[in-house]
Structures are given as structure tokens and as C-alpha cells.
Amino acid sequence: MGFDWSFFWDRLTNPGELYLLALGKTVVMAVLAMLLGLVIGIVVGFGRLSRFKPISWACGFYVWLIRGIPVLVLLVFFFSGLAAAGFFRFADLTIAGLTISASFQAAVIGLGIHEGAYMAEIVRNGIQAVARGQVEAAKSLGMGGLLVTRRIVLPQAARVIIPPLGNDFNHILKTTSLASVIGVQEIFQLTESMSATTFKTFELLVVVSITYLLLTTVWNFIQGVIETRLRAHELDEPVRNWGQSVAVYLRAGPRPTTERR
Numbered sequence: 001m002g003f004d005w006s007f008f009w010d011r012l013t014n015p016g017e018l019y020l021l022a023l024g025k026t027v028v029m030a031v032l033a034m035l036l037g038l039v040i041g042i043v044v045g046f047g048r049l050s051r052f053k054p055i056s057w058a059c060g061f062y063v064w065l066i067r068g069i070p071v072l073v074l075l076v077f078f079f080s081g082l083a084a085a086g087f088f089r090f091a092d093l094t095i096a097g098l099t100i101s102a103s104f105q106a107a108v109i110g111l112g113i114h115e116g117a118y119m120a121e122i123v124r125n126g127i128q129a130v131a132r133g134q135v136e137a138a139k140s141l142g143m144g145g146l147l148v149t150r151r152i153v154l155p156q157a158a159r160v161i162i163p164p165l166g167n168d169f170n171h172i173l174k175t176t177s178l179a180s181v182i183g184v185q186e187i188f189q190l191t192e193s194m195s196a197t198t199f200k201t202f203e204l205l206v207v208v209s210i211t212y213l214l215l216t217t218v219w220n221f222i223q224g225v226i227e228t229r230l231r232a233h234e235l236d237e238p239v240r241n242w243g244q245s246v247a248v249y250l251r252a253g254p255r256p257t258t259e260r261r
Helices: 005-013 017-048 053-067 071-084 102-128 132-140 145-182 187-198 201-230 242-252
Strands: 093-095 098-100
Touching: 005 201, 017 053, 017 102, 017 145, 017 187, 017 201, 053 102, 071 102, 071 145, 102 145, 132 145, 145 187, 145 201, 187 201, 201 242
Parallel strands: none
Antiparallel strands: 093 098
């Protein structure tokens, strides 16, 4: 049959309202899951460093358990498993006239809990990277634990945390495609539905692949600018605002990164 170039270009340049809505759902799902994962990661990351052993062990168990379970299994577990066992069943919610499907809620929570296990280790490593002497010096000046954390630990740990956090968001953007299994109509699920009716499977898969590539490329640029701003003290050029951060990043080019799969 060959590749249908006219169909491909039409879908690429004129994706349609349904595809754009699915694209928006993909991005929102990734952002919400990342925020949930970040909150969980901060709590569990600090818990892993707790001197109270039961808390440290519980947080360690969470990280061990969640990192050992595939994302797909987690999504199906929250959407179907809990309901089948009679523990909890997600239901559609309507907020300000906007309906949030049960499958979308389960996807955000499942992805967020999965991401939280990885974020916990990133946060823990970031906290441990802060020199112990600075913490002790701040406490000697009369700062309480929360004040030391907010003013000394977190600002410095952020420089260590942001790069892998950005890589994880890149990862979760692509992992949202697994939500199609539980019925979330994001771009991959919509692509599968369209291929069943148009029989243009290959062309549509190329289009959705390009879409994911564009999403990750845009995020890579944003992440690069943020990292440039955070390491302004290491650069010879002045970086005093976001405009200068963009200019310096474009001149310097992307830094090597290691992304988990």
C-alpha cells in the first residue's frame, strides 16, 4: 500500500480538536502526576533521613516496593484492582463544570505514586549533598529545624535536585501513554482509536511519535534554561534574569544528562 503522505501531512498540520484536547490531557496528567510525585518525594526523602527508625524503615519500604512494581501494573491496580477488592472505586468528578473521569484520576495517582518513589531518592541525595557544617552553623545561630531546612538546606539541595527532576518529568511525559490501558483518552489512546477506523496505523503512529518528540524537546529547552539560571554562579557570563538565561543556554548548548528509562 505504501505510505500515505497526504494523510500524514493532513494529520500533522491539522490534528483536529479531539487530538488537541487529548494532547492537553496528556500534558495536564503529566504535570499533576509530577507535582504529586514531588510532594511525596519530599516527604519520603526527608523520612528516609529520619533518626526515628520506624519512619526511616517505612519510607525505605515504600521506595523499595513502588520501584519494584511496573507502572502499568500500578495503573491497573488503582483503577481496577481496588474496585474489584471492594476497597475503593474512583468515580467521575465535576469541578466548575469540568468533568474529571475516574480513569484520569486513577492515572494521575498511579503515576504520582510511582514518581514519588524516584523523587524520594533524588530529594534524599540532594539533602545529603548539603555540607553538614552549614547546617550546624545555622543551628548555632539559633535557627530552628524548619528554618534551617527552608533557608539553608532546600535552596542548596535544589541545585542537585532540579536536573534529575527535569529528566524525570521528561520520562513521565512519555509514560502517560500507558494510561491508555485504563481508558484515558490521551494522544496515544486516541491514535489507536483513529487507526482502527482509518486503517492508517503507521502514519498515525508517526504523527504521535513526532508529538511526543516535540513535547520532550520543548521541555528539554525549558529545563536547560532553568539549570542555566541555577548555576549562574559557575558561569563567566552574567545571568541576572530569565532572558539572559535563555541567551546563555542557547550559546552554551545542552549539558549531558542521564535519564532513567
